Amino acid sequence: MNTINRRQFIQLLGGASALASSFGITACSRQPAASGRVVIIGGGFGGATCAKYLQRFDPKLDITLVEPKQQFVTCPFSNAVLGGLRDMNSISHGYQAHEKRDIKVIHAMAQEIDPAGKKVVLDNGKTLEYDRLVVSPGIDFRWEDVEGMSAADAETIPHAWNGGPQTVIFHNQLTAMPDGGVVIIAPPANPFRCPPGPYERASMIAHYLKQNKPKSKILILDAKSKFSKQPLFMQGWEQLYPGMIEWVGGTQGGRVTRVDPASKTLYSELGEEHKADVANFIPPQKAGAIAHKAGLVDSSGWCPVNQRTFESTVHPAIHVIGDASLAGAMPKSGFAANSQGKVCAAAIVSAMGNTRMPDPSYVNTCYSLLSPDYGISVAAVYRYAADKGIYKVEGSGGVSPMDVDEEFREKEARYAKGWYASITSDTWG
Numbered sequence: 068m069n070t071i072n073r074r075q076f077i078q079l080l081g082g083a084s085a086l087a088s089s090f091g092i093t094a095c096s097r098q099p100a101a102s103g104r105v106v107i108i109g110g111g112f113g114g115a116t117c118a119k120y121l122q123r124f125d126p127k128l129d130i131t132l133v134e135p136k137q138q139f140v141t142c143p144f145s146n147a148v149l150g151g152l153r154d155m156n157s158i159s160h161g162y163q164a165h166e167k168r169d170i171k172v173i174h175a176m177a178q179e180i181d182p183a184g185k186k187v188v189l190d191n192g193k194t195l196e197y198d199r200l201v202v203s204p205g206i207d208f209r210w211e212d213v214e215g216m217s218a219a220d221a222e223t224i225p226h227a228w229n230g231g232p233q234t235v236i237f238h239n240q241l242t243a244m245p246d247g248g249v250v251i252i253a254p255p256a257n258p259f260r261c262p263p264g265p266y267e268r269a270s271m272i273a274h275y276l277k278q279n280k281p282k283s284k285i286l287i288l289d290a291k292s293k294f295s296k297q298p299l300f301m302q303g304w305e306q307l308y309p310g311m312i313e314w315v316g317g318t319q320g321g322r323v324t325r326v327d328p329a330s331k332t333l334y335s336e337l338g339e340e341h342k343a344d345v346a347n348f349i350p351p352q353k354a355g356a357i358a359h360k361a362g363l364v365d366s367s368g369w370c371p372v373n374q375r376t377f378e379s380t381v382h383p384a385i386h387v388i389g390d391a392s393l394a395g396a397m398p399k400s401g402f403a404a405n406s407q408g409k410v411c412a413a414a415i416v417s418a419m420g421n422t423r424m425p426d427p428s429y430v431n432t433c434y435s436l437l438s439p440d441y442g443i444s445v446a447a448v449y450r451y452a453a454d455k456g457i458y459k460v461e462g463s464g465g466v467s468p469m470d471v472d473e474e475f476r477e478k479e480a481r482y483a484k485g486w487y488a489s490i491t492s493d494t495w496g
């Protein structure tokens with residue numbers, strides 16, 4: 068009973084090596100290199116992390132990262148740009164560190180995936196062959212579900228739910244708005260990218276307005292009847308921005324059913340009209356377009372995956388991670404995508420080396436800044452079980468307490484900045 072055969076021993080060794088590496092430990096007995104070709108679509112939180120850790124776990128792999136942007140602008144801390152706390156440069160990250168690790172970075176869009184032929188066709192005319200493919204394209208918008216507005220109208224009514232030009236448009240509109248203006252933020256129903264994001268956004272805009280345009284107001288027309296860290300946000304708003312932010316829940320008339328971009332008017336389900344000086348309509352979401360084109364999605368619009376390895380349950384040898392995937396209890400966050408990128412890298416190296424990796428565990432913390440010195444958070448640890456997929460570990464993490472002093476909130480604001488520095492260094496550094 069206590070003896071194990073040679074094959075089981077090699078499997079254990081391989082699994083231990085992958086696990087050790089995922090915690091930043093260099094194992095002395097690295098498993099034999101599994102040479103093979105891995106292509107990764109998307110150089111955001113999920114894809115860039117996965118590429119880096121694949122190379123770490125098996126330096127002999129031939130890894131190609133496909134990402135159109137030369138500089139990735141993060142959504143995390145883009146709200147701080149709207150609040151005037153950061154500039155765009157400080158939330159932009161390049162791929163030099165990946166190139167130094169001999170990861171091939173191709174700045175192009177993946178146009179087609181051929182799962183049977185194991186090929187990816189790029190918009191620059193090139194075709195890449197793979198043994199394993201990782202798809203981490205983030206989100207796309209369900210414009211088809213929005214009456215009166217299309218993707219082209221995002222120039223007038225920015226969603227700013229992808230970092231980059233949309234953040235700049237939104238920022239410029241806020242700085243051009245007269246004092247006394249009304250900013251409307253309209254968050255979508257669940258599930259969507261970054262559940263606390265719209266409310267951190269309201270806080271950061273309020274911080275900017277309080278200093279520069281104190282007669283202005285923020286109206287949140289929410290499709291939902293409750294939201295992430297709600298009591299903490301509301302407590303903070305009352306303390307920091309009394310009377311400036313009004314939240315209307317879905318059943319009270321918050322659900323927006325039509326938008327008129329020309330007049331910046333949002334119409335609610337109850338027939339009310341709300342005219343904005345600056346409108347931020349955040350459309351309902353689905354997995355990034357390439358996932359739909361490749362048939363990786365189910366009827367929910369997101370990608371079902373094996374919860375242990377992130378391999379698609381539709382097409383073998385293709386793994387989907389990050390926001391695009393259906394990852395059990397995990398939220399759609401950058402930290403979650405980073406965590407999944409590492410597990411997916413271990414799963415691929417194990418699969419290619421024909422070893423079994425140990426059951427994974429994951430972490431997520433979402434910090435939100437309410438002002439430069441006022442932070443709150445929600446954290447959790449997740450594990451995998453065959454009968455329930457990825458589940459939240461009971462008693463792990465939790466939200467910040469309600470009754471604490473200023474120093475506690477100030478510390479969490481500092482941790483938020485520390486988190487950003489460390490996750491971006493882990494992903495792109």
Ligand SMILES: Cc1cc2nc3c(=O)[nH]c(=O)nc-3n(C[C@H](O)[C@H](O)[C@H](O)COP(=O)(O)OP(=O)(O)OC[C@H]3O[C@@H](n4cnc5c(N)ncnc54)[C@H](O)[C@@H]3O)c2cc1C
Pocket residue numbers: 108109110111112113114133134135136139141142143144145146175176177178203204205206227228229260261264265268355356357388389390391399400401402403404432433434
């Ligand atoms: C305002 C806001 C604040 C946020 N704050 C936080 C936070 O504080 N903490 C946190 O953890 N998360 C936060 N998030 C969420 C976080 O940004 C996302 O969850 C994260 O980016 C998801 O990673 P991803 O790899 O799935 O997608 P992304 O990071 O969006 O990366 C997808 C990449 O794929 C590329 N791509 C798409 N299609 C193709 C294709 N066909 N070919 C090649 N490349 C392609 C895109 O160009 C993009 O670079 C925030 C989000 C928002 C909107």
